[in-house]
Amino acid sequence: MINIHPELCPSGPYCWNQERFRDLLPNLGIRMEQLGMLVAAAPAADKGELEARVRAELDQGSVCSSLSLDHQLVLGYDDAGFDLSQPWGEGVVDSTPRRLSFGTWQEFVQSPPVAFFKLEPCKRRSESTATASALDFAADFWRCPDQFAWETYGTGSQAYENWIAGLDSGHGDDHGNWWNAVVWGECRERAGDFFQRLAAAEYPGPVDPRPARELAVDYRALARLLYRASDKTASAAAKRGFVEQAKNLDERCIARIAEIRAH
Known part of the structure; x- marks a missing residue:
């Protein structure tokens, strides 16, 4: 591709x-479900709803990820935002912020839309x-x-x-x-x-x-x-x-x- x-x-x-790509992941025994996708400038209510959905999945033990300028795992959250993995290491590139702040998504204001996903095992x-x-x-x-x-x-x-x-x-x-x-x-x-x-x-x-x-x-x-x-x-x-x-x-x-x- x-x-x-x-x-x-x-x-x-x-x-x-990427729908066709996600349809291929069961080839590897993985199912990937998109939870939602928004830009940082989206209405606060819409962002809050998506944030709540991701938190609920994390609370249930689901593995979640995000995608904007790169794929990042959602490692957890606190009262202020999500903790994100940095696949290239901290400070190596500015395209994978280590945080996403609730409400503002300020770390992604200059980025493409942010999508969130749930990943779970399935029959290969x-x-x-x-x-x-x-x-x-x-x-x-x-x-x-x-x-x-x-x-x-x-x-x-x-x-x-x-x-x-x-x-x-x-x-x-x-x-x-x-x-x-x-x-x-x-x-x-x-x-x-x-x-x-x-x-x-x-x-x-x-x-x-x-x-x-x-x-x-x-x-x-x-x-x-x-x-x-x-x-x-x-x-x-x-x-x-x-x-x-x-x-x-x-x-x-x-x-x-x-x-x-x-x-």
Whole structure:
């Protein structure tokens, strides 16, 4: 998957319609229910209602998380607000505040909407079903942008077009270029690992070893291209070239996944 804003905003990995993604989590034995989503400027009554719902889930022993500019666990609460995990460590980045203050949500005033979720264990799907649904998701994320893209963002080939436009508009040295390249590069590196395991029959499913090995090689090559596009010392022209190469290779990978699922 890939999702890019035309200005290479670092919000690309987070600001997309995630219902299909959450539908896949039972593949891992996890169910994720959205409790609500609001911006910090929302009416106080609406925020208070959502805060109360999250507190009630925590009181019942549920595992809860939040999502704005990153995923954070809700560790607990006191009279003033929620305690949030900081996955990158305290003080490393400013996108994962350690608190959310009740009433004001002041830590997230400049952030995208804050969503809260409940996570709970569920029966894990069979490996074959999980593999098929994961491949369908990958193909649909590229081919069906209306299912996933927020307004002004682009998924699949449009994401790459947005990325190239962002580079041409002078955003190549922005934090967002580096962040998107690293995140989507890691995504493709993990895809390479996934297809390598499919080739080794660690995940039983509808994929023959040979195309799985080929996809493992190509997704790792894709990761290297995007990591090169993240290089802060590279010129805008060089970054553009890496992104264009990645777009072409990504398209071929998705076409092969779709072909696998068609047989």
